[in-house]
Amino acid sequence: MWGKIGTNHLTQFADVENTLADVQDRQVVPRIWQKDYSVWKDDPFEIGDRLGWLDLTNTMLPQVADLKDFANQIKDLGYTHVVLLAMGGSSLAPEVIRQTFGNAPGYPELIVLDSTLPKRILEVANQVDLAHTLFLLSSKSGSSIESLSLYQHFRRKVDILLGSTTAGKNFVAITDLGTPLARLAQDQGFRNVFFAQSDVGGRYSALSHFGLVPAALIGVDLEKLLLRATSMRATCSPAVHISENPGATLGGIIGSLALKGRDKLTLLTSPSIVRFGLWAEQLIAESTGKDGKGIVPVIGEPLLEVESFGRDRVFVYLRVEDDSNLELDAFIQEIQSSGQPVLRLDLADVYDVGAEFFRWEMATAIAGSVMGIHPFNQPDVQATKDTTDGLLAQYQISGRLEEVEASNSLDELLSQATTGDYLVILAYVHENPEIERALAAIRKRVTKEYKIATCLGYGPRYLHSTGQLHKGGANTGLFLEITESVDHDLPVPGQIYSFGVLSNAQARGDLKALQTSGRRTAKLTKEQVLALNIG
Known part of the structure; x- marks a missing residue:
């Protein structure tokens, strides 16, 4: 149904074919199906009891x-x-x-x-x-x-x-x-x-x-959704050679390219499955972003001229048949012609998202093995939770939240950008068309001027998604936190603090945890962002 992932144009990229051969030689796929924890680490902790997804x-x-x-x-x-x-x-x-x-x-x-x-x-x-x-x-x-x-x-x-x-x-x-x-x-x-x-x-x-x-x-239709996943599961089975295995091939490629510096996985989807990127973003970031390594998922980035993209990219295009694909088809063709690695995954219709759920889970597990990463834990997520809990405990005593200092200049933050970095916008603001346009304009400007990838996460959602990567991955992120004032607060029944206090504590707690991890940070208010009036 899905066919092979075309890899012919990837032969120019160092070690891709060698990595796929190594995955086959080490019998990684059969060992995963046998639930052999040593595929990833010598210790079964948080591996042996995390493989039920298979x-x-x-x-x-x-x-x-x-x-x-x-x-x-x-x-x-x-x-x-x-x-x-x-x-x-x-x-x-x-x-x-x-x-x-x-x-x-x-x-x-x-x-x-x-x-x-x-x-x-x-x-x-x-x-x-x-x-x-x-x-x-x-x-x-x-x-x-x-x-x-x-x-x-x-x-x-x-x-x-x-x-x-x-x-x-x-x-x-x-x-x-x-x-x-x-x-x-x-x-x-x-x-x-x-x-x-x-x-x-x-x-x-x-x-x-x-x-x-x-x-x-x-x-x-649950049965239809699960049967698509079942078909993908069968093509990812131990009996299938890696060259024909859609999950293992994808994982081997993205893991190999990440180790060679192409760690910005830029995900593009047909309009009918546009939110798929949010799910894949968490899966990839939280699974691989640790031990100073990781794959950075880039979703929702504006489509720009090919010269705006650095050589730290790999593009993956999930294309649903008979969708409104003309613009994306043309963009992807230009990207591949420019020499960037491109993987195209074809979906017959939207029910193939069931298959994609399984494909990407297998791919992420394979990429973890290739990169020497434990893909089932999240050791750095607790840092923000602990910092937030500390801020809330202090609030219950003093009635105020501790301020966390950071630069108030986007330009100052961007002046620190070097090749291979990426900007992350951490937005503790209400999603609406006005702020979305402003943030898209920032992303467009940054990618064009600095040739670095840009990511956007709304808080507190991103804490449970990309937060692990931010603290545990490579120190290549530039983090811009955006907050807004609370006009109409709401109490949290049974607690001294309100929802406004809770969300502010989460924002400040994460900013503090990022700084403790040695990350480069800045913060702006929503009003300051809108006043930038970019593009």
Whole structure:
């Protein structure tokens, strides 16, 4: 269905063919299927119990009927919206599914709420009829401060509206067995709890309950989605030579090129699957960004002249047949003609995202082996959590948040840019067309003038996505944090701090953690960004 990834033009790039041959000679693919942790490290810690994603299509297909029955029950009860309260691996695959498929006729609309910004929370609350909204609280650990705070906020509102004895029926949980969320769901009378496989890490969980329950609720054809993934799984099997293995080939190429300095994986997609990049971004960044190494996923970057792109790039184009591809087709042709490495992945239709979920999981695992990286842990994520917790603890004592100093000049930050660097915009602002245009203009200017890649992450979403890479990867990032004032704050029930304080603590905590890791930083307000008036 997908065919081979064309590699002929990649022979000019050092070591690609040698790397693929080495992956084949070391029997990396068969060993992964045997769940041999030594493919990556000598210690099985956080590897041996993280390989359940290999078998998810087999374990989830028999559950499709039950998931469809539950979804139809919710539809028949007249729910108009499903609001997913989740972060990171629990929210990004559902966001891909929401954007790609939308809701089938008669099924509720899915809204993904992965923000602590009061403006975004108010926006979602104003979009829905609370009495006819199902809140899906999704967390592998069951202890995410964002998701639990959002739950307390909406639970209080639904309690007032429907009464505390019946309000629980508007809530469903997805989590692992034995988590704080599992206990909360039982104690607070949730309609249902879906228990996910504990041997599947969050960013590898797209084809588990974390991705499929939201998909079922909006009427996606789960069987069709999983069968596409099953077909990809078969072509990534141990019996398939690496030259014909779409996951292993992709992983070997991007891992090999990253080791040779082409570590900016620039991902382009057809419009119908444009949010796929958000999911792939987390998978790649959090899996490979550690030990001073990593692959930097670049998504949503403006299309520019070929001379704007440095020699630290590899371009990957996910092309959906019969989509609006004319502009991207022409751009990719120019990029390849300029001598940049380009990989094109063809999708027959949008249901092939099921196949792509598996392909990219396998590719990331292979790239980790090639690069000598443990792709299933996230050792540096805790730094920001600890710093944020410290700031919140101080706030509860003093009533104020500690300021974190940084340069207030974008030009000063960019003056430090050298070949192979990249700019990261960390935006703790409400997403809207005005700020999106301003940030796109900054990215365009920086890429054209400095020939470096640019990335954009909205906080606190990126903390659970690219945050690991920012602190644990190579020290080649330039980090610009953007914040905005809180006009209408919201309390977090049961806490001294508000959502505005929480989001500010997360922004400052991450800035402090970046500085502690020796990263180059600057900070601006939204008003200062808009005043730049770039392009």
